Each structure stands twice: as C-alpha cells, then as structure tokens.
Amino acid sequence: MSSNRFVFAVLISLFLAVVPLNNPVEMLSDTAEIQSVGASLEDYELYFDDGTSLTTKEPTGSRNESSLLESGVTFDTEELISDLTVHGKSGNEVRIFAYMKFESPEVNATADITFRLLAGNQEVDRFTETLDNPCTSGLFGNDCSWVPYQINLVVGSDGYLFGNGNRIKIEIQGDASCQGQGGPFGGGSCDVTLAYGTEVGNGYSRMEFRANALAGSQVKVHEVGDGWSETEVVEWSPTHLSDKRKMQFTVDVRDAFGRADIDSVELVLYTPNKASTVFDQEFDPRTNQLKLDNNGLVGTYEFTYDSGIAYGEYPLSLLITDVQGHVIEYVHPQGITFLEYDVYLDFPATQIPKLLVAPGQTSSIELSVLHTGSLTSDLRVEMELQQSLPSGWSDPNWDSPGGYMLSGGGSSARPMLTIQAPEDLSSLADNYQIIIEAYAYATTGADSGSQVRLVSIAVDVEKVNQFGPPRIDVYEDVEQQKQIFASDRPDLYNENLSHYIDYDKVGDFYMSINNVGFDDDSYRIRIQEIP
Template sequence: MHIAVFLTTLMLLSTLPVHNQTDSLREASSPSYVPANLQSYKLYLDSPNETVNGDGMITTKEPSGSHEEASAVGGLDFRSAEMFNDLWIYGQGSSNDQIELKVYLKFEGPDGSTADLTMVLESDNEEISSETLELDDPCESGGLIGQGGDCSWTPSEVFFSISSDGFKVEKGSQIKLSIDASVTCQTGGQGGIGGGGDGCELTIAYGDVEQTPGTSHLELKANALSDSSVKVHQPGMLWTDPEVTEWEPYQWAENRDIEFTVDVRSAFGRDDIQRVELDLTKPSGTNSASSDFPKLFEDDDLRLDNNGLVGNFTWTYPEGIAPGQYNLTLQVTDVQGHVLTYNHMGIQFVNHGIDLSLPVGTSDTLLYAPGQVSSVDFQIRHTGAQGNPVNVVMEVPPNTFPSSWSDPIWDKPQGYELSDGGEFAKPILSIETPEADLSDAPELLEVFARAYAENENGLSVEVAVERILLDMEEVGVYSKPRVSVYEDEAHQKQIADSERPEAFDSSLSHYIDSKDKGVYFMDIFNAGFDTDTFRILMKEIPLGWQYEVFDNTTGAILDKESQYYVTPSIASHEILTMKLEVYPPSSRDDADIGMLNVEILSTGDSERKAEVFFTVHRTFGILAEVFADSDGGDLGTIGPISPTDTATFDIRITDSTDEIGERRWLIVNPARLDENTDLNPAYASWNFEITDS
C-alpha cells in the first residue's frame, strides 16, 4: 500500500484528556502528545490471520473480496490484534453509551424453530457488555422465509450498553467479541433443542458478505491515534531532549535548521495509518510559512518503529523571517478516512536575540605571559528581527582575576549599538598581567554579552544574554617551536614531529633519485606569547648533500644569517609552512644514505629550540624494496629457512627516472653480488648482507 505523509499546522482549542468523550483537543505541552479527538470507527469482522487467534479478526480495514461464514452454534470468537497503545473506547449516541453491532446471519430450520443468539463484548477477557437476540423466524431452503422460503443473509442490529465514561483496552490486550447460538429445532411437529441438528442451523457471515452491500461490524467512538506526537529540536538532538521553540530570524546559516520529528502511532497498529501531514503557518494563520509546507512524505521518508511511523523533516528557515508565533499542526489520516488534527504549541521567531562567538581563525585559548597585555577579539551579531535595535554590553564577571591583575578593558565599555537584525560588531578585550608569579590565574575566562532594548514604557530592559568560555594558558614570551615535517604539500604523509619523535621511525629511508631533489614541507608553530622569527640549521647531513629552505607561501628562499635560514615573523600560536629542498651529491663516492637533523631556534630566545630527524636515501633510477614474503615474519625478513629449503618473496621496483618509455631491469642475484659489481659497478649501489640467524 502506498502511504503518504504530509506535515500541516492549524490551531484547535480543545484541551480534554484522551478518555473524555467530548470531541476536543488538549493543549500541547512538552512532550506535545496528540489530544483526544474522538472519531466514529467501524471495526469489521473478517477472516483471521497468522497474528490473531480465534475464528475471526476484528480490524479497521474494510474487508474486500473474501466472504466468510461459520455456524454460531458452539460459539464463535472474534479478536483484534493486540493494542499497541492504551485505547479508550466510547459508545455512540448523545450519551456515548451505545456500541452498535451489525451482523449478517442466516437462521435455517423448520417453521416454529427458535434460537437465542448471545453476544459478549470483552476487553482483555473482561466482559464489558452482553446482549441476547431471540429469533423465531427461521427460513428453509426452497421456500419463503418462515414458510419454507429461500434463505438469504439478513442484517441484525444489536446495541451494547456501556458506561458513558467509556472503557480502556490496555496496551497488549485485545478487543474480543464472542457470539454463541442456542437453537430449538421443531421437527415433525415435535419440539427439541439441538445444536443445529435435525435441520436447524444459525450461521454468521463476515468478511465481504456475499450478495449484500454490507459487512458485519461494530460501530463505536475512539481515538486510536492519541499517542501520536510531534517535537521540535535542533538537528542532532534526541527525542527526549527539551524542545526548542524559540528561534531567531537572523541566526547564522548553520544555526537556522529546525528539525521536526513525527512519531505517529495507532493503537490498531501501523496498517491503520494512511497519511501524515505537517504544516507550519504564519502568524496570520492564513498561509504556510514557506513553500516547504505542507510537506508530503513518501513511504521511504519514514521508518517503521514498533508499528508506528517515525520520521524527521529538517527545515532551513530563510534569513530575516518575520517575527511572531508560527502555528504547528500535525494531521493524521487513517484507513477509514478520519482526519485527526493535533496542535503543537508552535514556534516563536523572536524580535531580539544575539549571537556571541569568536571570529573565524581565532583560538579559543587566551594566552598570557608575565608583564604582557593579552587581547582577544569577539564577534556579536544581532539575530533578532529588523527594526528592533539593541545595545550589547560585554562583561567579564567581577573577581574573575586576582586582585594583583588590572581590570579587563573593553574597547567600547558603554556597549555596541546594533540597530537591525543581521548587524554585527567585534568587541576587543584587553587584559594586562603583572610582572609576577601567575600561578593563581583562572583556568577559564567567562564572558557575557547582554543585549538591552526599550520596552513599551521606554525603559531599557535586558532582552537577551549569551555566554562563552575560553581556556587560559600561561606561556613564555618566547617558546620553543613545534615542528612537523611532511612528504607532501597536502600534509597527508607526516614523517617527523618535534613533540612526538617516538611516533615516527627516523631511520626509515625517504628516497631521492640522484638526478632529482627531495622536497619536504615543514610546519613551524609559534607556541610563544609574542610574535617571533625562527632560525633553521641543518645540524647533521650526509657528506656531499646540500639543502635550501623556502617560504612555501611566497616561494621565496629564506634570508640567511651565517649558517642559519631565518623565517618571516610568525604571530603567536600561528603556523607557517617552510619548503625544505634536499639535494643529493653528484659524486658516487659520497654517502648514499644518511640522517638529517634539523634544528629550529626562537630568535627571541635562542634557548627555546626544537629538533626533527629523518633519513634521506639516494637512488640511481631504480628502487627495490622487500615488501612481502611468503614465510611471514616482519616486513623485509626472510625465514627462518632450513637447509636445502627455498623461500619466495616479492620485490617492488619503482622507476624513479623521468624518461618516457618502458625499460627492462636486471635483478642481480645477491649470491653473485661481488662478481657482478666487479664486472659492472652499475649493477648495484648498495650492499646485500645475508645472515644465518
């Protein structure tokens, strides 16, 4: 079956609980459960299925195409599926105390026969009401009704009397209808009581009753959807989290997503739910809030959850949306065409609001050093509606800092005027520290932004407040840098780190073709309080190798002072990337492999320094590495191998030349290394060593 779900917003005024018979709605609260809105239901008698025990099933779905009949003599038992929620049931009529049963039956037998048909309505095997129908007009096949006439299905109406307060069918329980017939059959002028014998029978028809336009069914009032609900959250919040019903017209784009979560449940089960609709209307109540409403969902937009339909709809409201109360309505249509409308408390777009944040790229840690002035920039934005000016006063709570510290200073202590939604300002906070021990400094800095606006009496009142927390960290005026080295400009292949030297194998070869150069990218992080430059020295480098250092941003080679390359100025807690180019020697007599030891020193304090280590390895157009073997063990390890046994392994060969075309390579037998290199030194530029361990 195609199930559509539509999300709609109207306001109803009723507030009665689920078990009250008045057709009204309760006001939504948190959580915003759907109120009782009684509807007239037909509960059909149909053939049973695998989920329901008994002779027949009670269902909300109208039977189609399948006629069923059974003798009532000896009893028939019709049951609903187990309720998925508590269900309050009421009768019809002015007092809601009459449940009608319309049943198609056929009483066959000789003239003068009688029958009593007893019907019992139960909830969880507890009797609610019972009625007995007395029959004295049998029909006989081949004659007229009561005179041997042809028999046909005859509708009979029975009214169960119940309390006007209704009755509850609890979750997990069933509605049950028992029908039992007792027949007195008149045979050959002699009376007798029989169970349908001697030519008497009382049969009940259900399902899609043949040769009639009707069905056997109960008629009652209920609200099977009373446990349905809708909630409003920010994306990522849980169903159990408090709802967010106040929103700001000029919030940042990433904060303008509203997530509506719908949980639609029917006491009769998921198959009773046909259509769900959600609408959000403007404060005028006449139009939807945007073209996104009402929103129609297809089947795959919702998921089945404990026989209910659960789904999410995220709406990004437009910047500058008109302020006011927007009404939210959930409408549910069941298989019988009932449209049940339930009101949420709605959402409010406010006139006044502010956002307090840090500008992009600003650290959330405030650095301070003895005798220095620390400063931090903030960003405030008027997130309320147009035409509603606010004055935002920034505040650091009193007694935040020790008495020896100077009071924090804002660049505009009188406040920042924001005349319309969407306007912003950038307050600057300055804090001067004493030239002394700072161990009593706070670990966190708490900052408030308080927005004030005039009320209807012309008085300035606080209309919004935001809070932000910053970490505080003491640093030296100058500090040792933190250095990371990468093989690629995208910074995906790190090979060294001054703070975590143990994380990288400094002896691992990084190959450079003899006719090429090695290029490495070195990030230098200024961990000090003040702006600083840094001096770069290659303390160790293999014989014959050379290097140069460039500013990776500009491509310019760094200035050189004596043996040091000097970086441009790096601001506190910022990173500058250097490009390190390493050139292998031209002489074959120079070292092919060796470790680089790069030292980076603070110019402000040369005692503050860091080191990184990694190995470079010259190749000559071919690179062979053992990367796997057939006998397991560590990478590059062969064996153990017993005498006369053999082992196989793979060698990866990389052509590191830039020449176009394919080449054939000769793999030299390690056992003949000396012989081959004597004949032609170009066969190899490394040593093989095989050790019997």
C-alpha cells in the same frame, strides 16, 4: 385464502425477514470534523473482514460466509501499538451489528448465539441472542434473507482499557435445537450463518464504539541532531548563520491501530495569525517516512528558513487523518517564535578560542558579535566581564567602551578585549575561565533604550611562557585527518609503525607547527634521520 390475502401474508413475511430483532441499524456518517488530540471521543467502526480480521478499513472485497454453530468464528485486530480506552457507542455499551441467516427444516427450531468481547484472552462482556422463526430454503421453503442483529456489550461507564500489545477480539459461537437434522423432500439443513467482508443490504457486520485512537500524538522542535527527550528549541533568530537556521521537527503519531489506520499525516507551520503557511509537509504512512519507534510512528523533517523571515509567533500544527476520516489536530503549545532582538557571540575564525597570558604581558582576544534578530531592529551592544579579575590584573579594556552599533539583522562587530597580567601567575588555576557578556539594547521603536538580550561566552585562560618550543603535529594526509605524531602527546602514537611509501620510496607527510609561546617566534625545521 384469497390471492390478495396470500400476497399480503407474503409481504408481511418478507418485511419481518429484514427487520432486526433489537434496534434498527444506524447509517454511517460521512461528516469529518477536526478535533484536538486528547479532546472529545470519536466514533469508530471495526469491520468484520477477510481472514476473520477486525479492521478500521471499510471492506471492498467479496462476501464471506461462516457458520456460527459448533466452533463458531473469531475476529480480532492486529496487536495495538498503544493503549486504547474503548467507550460505549451509547452510554456504556458498544454495539455489534451482525448480518445472520438462520435456516432450519423445523419451523419451531431455535438457536442461541453468544457474542463475546475480549481484550486478548480476557473477557470484557458477553451476550447470548436467541433466534427463532428460521427460514427454509428447500423445495417448498421460503426465501432466506440476511437479517441484521444489534448486540450491545457493556464496557463500563469509564470505558475499557485495551492495553498496548493486546488485540480487540470478538468471538461468535452458537448452538441450535435442529443440529444434525435435515428436512424431508430436499428440505434445507440446520445452520446459522454470518455474512461479512462486504456490504450486506445497507450495512456491514461490524463493531461500533467511541475512542480516541490518536491520543498522545505530538510534534517537537529541536536543533538538527537532537533527540526526542532533549529540550525543545522554540525561539529562533531571523538572520542567523545558515547552519543555525536549520530546524528539526519530529512527529510522533500514536495510532493504536497502527500504520494501516493512518491515511495522512501533515505538519503545518503557519505565519502569525495563520494568514498563510511557511511550509506544509506531508508524511506518507505507506512509506518509511514514519517508522515504528517506542510504540509510536515517528518521522522527522528538516527545514531551513530564509534569512530575514519576519519576527513574530508562528503557530505549529500536526494534522492526522485516519482511514475513517477522523481528523485530529495537535497544536504545539508554544509554536515557533522568531525573535525581534537577538545577538550571537562567538570567536572569529582567525582567533584561537582562548586567552593566552604570560607574566607581566598585555594580552588581547577578539570576539565576533552578530545581530541575528529582525532586519528592521537596531541594537547597541555593550561588552562586560561577568566577574572581577584576580588581584594584580589590570582593568579590562574594550576597544569601544561606549558599545558597538549594529544596524539591522545580519550586521556584526569585532569587539577586542585587552588586559595585562601580573608578574606572578603562580596562583592562577589551570582551568581558570572568564565569562564575557554582551548586553543588547534596542535603539529604535517602542523598546528603545531597553535591554532586550543578554548572551555570554566562556573563555579559557591559559598560562604560557613568553617563548616556548613549538607544538608539532604530523599527518599522512593533506586534510589532516590521519595523525601519526603529536609532540605534546607522544604516548598516543607508536613511532615504530610503518606508514605508506610509494614504490619509488617517495612518501608525503604533512606537518602543522604551532607557536604556543606568548610572543611571535620563528622556527627552523631540521630532519635528523631518514630510514
């Protein structure tokens, strides 16, 4: 054999040593596109890494080598925190790429390597690859290189469901005809070795498939303090009171591979038509901003919008990026609507929240109606009772029968209702209520003259005598948080309990005296006994 032919033969041998027995190894794509939650499937890779783990993170450590003969090696993920349906990378088959090296002193030796895919302990599929043409690394042996093998395992046309709490597991184990034999003159031993944990040649030992590990992620909007299952609040008033402008956003990130698979979570509220953003809030998955709750990673964000924010529909999106660069977007189906027209009906601070009535007497109650809509919209508000009063009562009388004008968001009025009760109130139920309604009409723009809002408030009606004994409450503190006596509920407090007195026999107590009669009255305080 000439030297040229020898060199040619060596080159052919080296070329064959780096060609996979099945299909060629595919290069990984760096392209990331934003997909909708629950929409098209994404390409995923699970890498064989240190400690025989399967991880979505590309390994950066040193190379690991494990023998596949006899007991073999098993790789698995952490427990999945939500269901995951695994689909084939191509058709109904997932791909496993394994960088292996078959060494034997016998040139005719063969090895059978079995790959098993399991969901926990349940086998999904298996395939046995037969290796031949081993290399020898002894004194006169040829150089042994790592060879990438592609193994296809079937998961079905509809994919395979790995349930919450399961692990994706890959077992690799083999037998060789040369086991227990060694070559003469320092020839190499018989072994099949797997390389993993870092890049080998131009790729990694890994599993490839298609799935959507982030399916089920979403965001909800509530008033502060509400729970996840409570009704969402998607309509808000631009010029409401400050405590009514505080929004609570709750994100529920469903990544089957857990916190370690998430690179970033971003919550974005856009202005109408996405011209700009109102806020862009990022949740750091490496901190306790996201906590495991009900198989999801849950975080909350409270936001108080500026009074006078422009009315309109504001899109709301949750953007989740995982460590492999998949970007999933959950678009809230309704978004946030800031209302052009809205009113808020309540009791002013100086008004007790009930209507006191006495036989034959005229009663009145004051309300507060606040324009909480757009700064640029004007309203006329008319007040009415939802139901007719019982027989013998006077007609309800409002201090401005023609309505109340509210010029722009933030303006307010104080409607006053006056009614006269009959002499006989014996038929009036103790739990009687009246419902007061506020009808708002636009006075400008395209909606001028149209009813644009209706709100109501329930008012308890309480029967009282024209004059009556006062209600007395006694407290230990000026903030009136530590109550020690109530005249209308004496059974709730033990008068024999001692209370704090200074060493000089001085103690401070605070009294609240309330007139529960219908008319103005005066009272005199007299202490009958001091211990």
